[in-house]
């Protein structure tokens with residue numbers, strides 16, 4: 001085809017495209033028209049492939065003419081498509097109802113501290129008022145601090161009660177916050193009044209009240225003439241301050257190689273009111289505060305003369321305390337990233353516990369009647 005003929009044909013195609021674009025009423029019809037003209041087998045599409053049939057000296061002009069037509073038709077169809085889109089979104093808005101500026105906007109979910117952190121801060125405040133310092137120790141501990149210096153030698157059966165994750169560098173993930181007792185004795189010497197909130201790890205089966213990663217808060221008071229009466233008074237005060245009321249507790253003998261005598265302090269389960277549930281393993285009691293008088297051997301390991309100084313220590317189950325305080329039925333919620341857990345401190349911040357929130361993981365039922373150890 002001569003160049004002049006080609007130009008005429010292109011003008012016709014553009015004219016045809018204009019009238020077709022003016023006629024189409026919806027997007028699907030536009031798509032078909034577009035295919036008929038710009039598609040590979042369309043009127044213009046076919047011509048686009050003919051450039052190489054022209055003699056080299058006119059190819060430049062042919063290319064220019066074809067490109068100009070292609071651009072102008074493409075722009076025409078794009079404008080048409082935009083019109084359809086605008087029409088559609090206007091129709092959508094009309095369907096959805098008119099915009100009402102008086103409606104409240106989407107509410108952002110406020111951030112909040114984790115329930116364990118909230119309880120930890122509260123405990124820190126209580127103890128700071130009593131003149132205690134807040135200490136910390138490493139999560140990755142040596143066998144010496146975690147066991148040996150706490151009067152638990154390698155052959156001691158008590159090691160079985162706290163199986164843990166042993167690391168390639170001969171260290172272990174600490175099973176409790178008690179190693180920091182020794183570290184603090186070594187660092188400061190007597191008199192000592194400190195608490196140690198922190199993360200602990202145990203290799204154990206997970207259920208409603210047991211996690212492999214949980215928080216404890218150690219407490220240690222060493223001075224002259226410290227007695228069990230001091231221990232019980234401080235424990236009572238702690239629970240009263242945290243729960244803002246007297247909580248039913250029971251003290252029973254408990255064995256820990258690093259205290260003598262040792263006690264288990266249980267509190268009445270606040271999830272079921274003491275009737276028995278999965279969280280308290282149907283016993284009505286939650287084991288929360290093991291404690292006792294620091295064993296003379298432990299004082300010696302810490303470089304303190306047991307003939308001059310005595311002391312008490314406790315290992316509060318911080319995660320379980322947070323569960324009791326905020327009515328969280330299942331410990332697995334705590335490390336799950338379930339944002340509903342973060343609602344608790346804000347919602348229940350107040351002088352009393354007002355009930356429990358429905359945070360139950362299905363299948364959380366556990367067997368066995370013994371109080372959760």
Ligand code: FA5
Pocket residue numbers: 175176177178202204209210211212213214215216256259262287288289290291292313314315316317318319320331373
């Ligand atoms: C100890 O860890 C002792 N170090 C506590 C202690 C310190 C006793 C000082 C005497 C003097 P126990 O293994 O019972 O003890 O753990 C203490 C608390 O941590 C428990 O009462 C419980 O509330 C919590 N706890 C223990 N294991 C878990 C677990 N797997 N998941 C969640 N909480 C746990």
